[in-house]
Amino acid sequence: MGKVTGFKEFERQDEANFPVEERIKHYKEFTIPLAEEQIKKQGSRCMDCGIPFCHSGCPLGNLIPDFNHMVHQGEWQKASWILHSTNNFPEFTGRLCPAPCEKSCVLGLIEDPVSIENIEKNIVEQAFKEGWIKPQQPKTRTGKTIAVIGSGPAGLAAAQQLNRAGHLVTVFERDDEVGGLLRYGIPNFKMEKEIIDRRIEILKLEGIVFKTNVNVGVNYNIKELKSFDAIVLCGGATERRSLPTPGIDADGVVQAMDFLTQQTKVLFGKKVENQILATDKHVIVIGGGDTGSDCIGTSNRQGAKSVVNFEIMPKPPGHRSPTTPWPFWPLQLKTSSSHEEGVERNWLINTKEFIKDKNNKLTALKTVNVEWKMVPGERPQLIEIEGTEKIWPCDLALLALGFTGPEKTLAEKLGIEFDSRSNYKADYGKYQTNIPNIFTAGDMRRGQSLIVWAISEGREAARQVDIFLMGKSELPSKDIAGDLVAM
Incomplete structure (x- = not known):
C-alpha cells in the first residue's frame, strides 16, 4: 500500500486555514485545499503496515489502506468507489469526524499519522467534481414500505441502504429542512449546507421521499405509521443537559443548540424572532466539547466583547496520556480552529451561581475552583477548593453540556422500552426494539456519539x-466489508 518509502520521504501535511482576522468576518468554510499532487503524496505515506489498525479505529470499517493506495496512484475514481462501499457520506465525515482512524494509525506510533480524514474529503470532492456520484436506483422494487423517522446521518444512511435494497422509503423530519444536527447544530463555517443539499438531491433521485415539518406523534398521527411494513427510529439524542445551579432561569442563560440553530437559520434567511446574539457581550461558554467550540467560533463571528470557556474536568495533557495507549482514542488536549480565533480557556472550574439583576437579566457568574478526588473502587469525588470563588462579568452564558439521551415522547406513544441509560432499547447488531417491526439506530439507540457512528448504525x-x-439481505455489513473490494 502506498509507496514503500513514502512515510520516510514525506511529512504529514494538513490543509491550511485562512487567517483568523479574515475568516471570522464570514460563516463560510475557511480551509485551503492541498494541490492534487500533495494529496497523492499524503496517500503514499500509508506504510504497508503488517496489520492496519485504522480499520478497527473506524466505526464504519472503512477500507483505508485501499483508498489511500488508489490516491497515491492517481486512481481517484477507484478510490471513490472503495470509500463509498463502506461510507454513504464521506463528505460529512471528511469534514466533521474526529478521525479515530488516525489515532489508531500504525504510522502514528513513530511519526505523524496518515492524514486519512483529509484524503477522504478530497476523494469525495473529486468524485462530485467529476460527476462520478450519481443516483443508484434499485433495479426492482419489493413493494415493502419503510418509515425512517429523523433525517440526521443515521436516518439518511438507513434510508439510502434500504432504498438500494428495493424498498419504498419515506423519511420524516420535524424541522423545516433535512439533515438533523448536520443542518442546524453544526455551524456553516465547519460544513456549508450546500454539502448536505447536493447529497439530498442524489437521494431524492434515487427514489427516497422526504417529508419535512412532520413531527411524528405531534402533527402526524402515530396510528398512520401502521401502514408501513417497518419503522426505523433515528431521532437522535436531543434532551439537553442543564445545571442545578441558582439563577439558571436568568435571561441570558441559553442552551448552546438554541444559539447555534438560530444563527444558521438567520444565515439562510429564515425568520427568527428575538435572535440570541453575542454581539458586544461578555460570553461564557460552559462545556469544553465540540459544541462549546462551535459556540466560541460563532460568538467571535457575532462580535462578542470577550469569550471565556469553562470546563469542570482537568486540562488534558498535550500528548497522548499513558492511560489511553495506542490504538485507543487518546486523552489529549484538543485545540480547534475556533479556539485559535480567541477564547480564554479554564479547566477545573465549577459554576456556583448565575447572578442576575432585578429585571432577571444575567450580569455575572460566580465560580469556584475544584479538584477531583480519586478513590480506588469509588466514583470520583468533586472537591471545591476553599477561597477560590470568583465573579466573572457575563451577559450571555451558553450551556454546551451535551445531551442526556433521546426524547421519550415517541417511545412512550409507540410502546418502546428504554435501556438503563434512558436510550431506546435495541441490542447492538440487531437494532430491533421490543416491537418486532420497529428498529432504532444512531444516538437514539446508543446515546450522544459521533457522526461516523451514526452512519455505521444506520447502515447496519x-x-x-x-x-x-x-x-435475507444482500446489503453489506462492516463485518464483511473486505469482501467488497477485489482490485
Whole structure:
C-alpha cells in the first residue's frame, strides 16, 4: 500500500486555514485545499503496515489502506468507489469526524499519522467534481414500505441502504429542512449546507421521499405509521443537559443548540424572532466539547466583547496520556480552529451561581475552583477548593453540556422500552426494539456519539430491517466489508 518509502520521504501535511482576522468576518468554510499532487503524496505515506489498525479505529470499517493506495496512484475514481462501499457520506465525515482512524494509525506510533480524514474529503470532492456520484436506483422494487423517522446521518444512511435494497422509503423530519444536527447544530463555517443539499438531491433521485415539518406523534398521527411494513427510529439524542445551579432561569442563560440553530437559520434567511446574539457581550461558554467550540467560533463571528470557556474536568495533557495507549482514542488536549480565533480557556472550574439583576437579566457568574478526588473502587469525588470563588462579568452564558439521551415522547406513544441509560432499547447488531417491526439506530439507540457512528448504525440497522422483511439481505455489513473490494 502506498509507496514503500513514502512515510520516510514525506511529512504529514494538513490543509491550511485562512487567517483568523479574515475568516471570522464570514460563516463560510475557511480551509485551503492541498494541490492534487500533495494529496497523492499524503496517500503514499500509508506504510504497508503488517496489520492496519485504522480499520478497527473506524466505526464504519472503512477500507483505508485501499483508498489511500488508489490516491497515491492517481486512481481517484477507484478510490471513490472503495470509500463509498463502506461510507454513504464521506463528505460529512471528511469534514466533521474526529478521525479515530488516525489515532489508531500504525504510522502514528513513530511519526505523524496518515492524514486519512483529509484524503477522504478530497476523494469525495473529486468524485462530485467529476460527476462520478450519481443516483443508484434499485433495479426492482419489493413493494415493502419503510418509515425512517429523523433525517440526521443515521436516518439518511438507513434510508439510502434500504432504498438500494428495493424498498419504498419515506423519511420524516420535524424541522423545516433535512439533515438533523448536520443542518442546524453544526455551524456553516465547519460544513456549508450546500454539502448536505447536493447529497439530498442524489437521494431524492434515487427514489427516497422526504417529508419535512412532520413531527411524528405531534402533527402526524402515530396510528398512520401502521401502514408501513417497518419503522426505523433515528431521532437522535436531543434532551439537553442543564445545571442545578441558582439563577439558571436568568435571561441570558441559553442552551448552546438554541444559539447555534438560530444563527444558521438567520444565515439562510429564515425568520427568527428575538435572535440570541453575542454581539458586544461578555460570553461564557460552559462545556469544553465540540459544541462549546462551535459556540466560541460563532460568538467571535457575532462580535462578542470577550469569550471565556469553562470546563469542570482537568486540562488534558498535550500528548497522548499513558492511560489511553495506542490504538485507543487518546486523552489529549484538543485545540480547534475556533479556539485559535480567541477564547480564554479554564479547566477545573465549577459554576456556583448565575447572578442576575432585578429585571432577571444575567450580569455575572460566580465560580469556584475544584479538584477531583480519586478513590480506588469509588466514583470520583468533586472537591471545591476553599477561597477560590470568583465573579466573572457575563451577559450571555451558553450551556454546551451535551445531551442526556433521546426524547421519550415517541417511545412512550409507540410502546418502546428504554435501556438503563434512558436510550431506546435495541441490542447492538440487531437494532430491533421490543416491537418486532420497529428498529432504532444512531444516538437514539446508543446515546450522544459521533457522526461516523451514526452512519455505521444506520447502515447496519438497514441490513437488519432488510433481513426482517425479506428473510435475507444482500446489503453489506462492516463485518464483511473486505469482501467488497477485489482490485
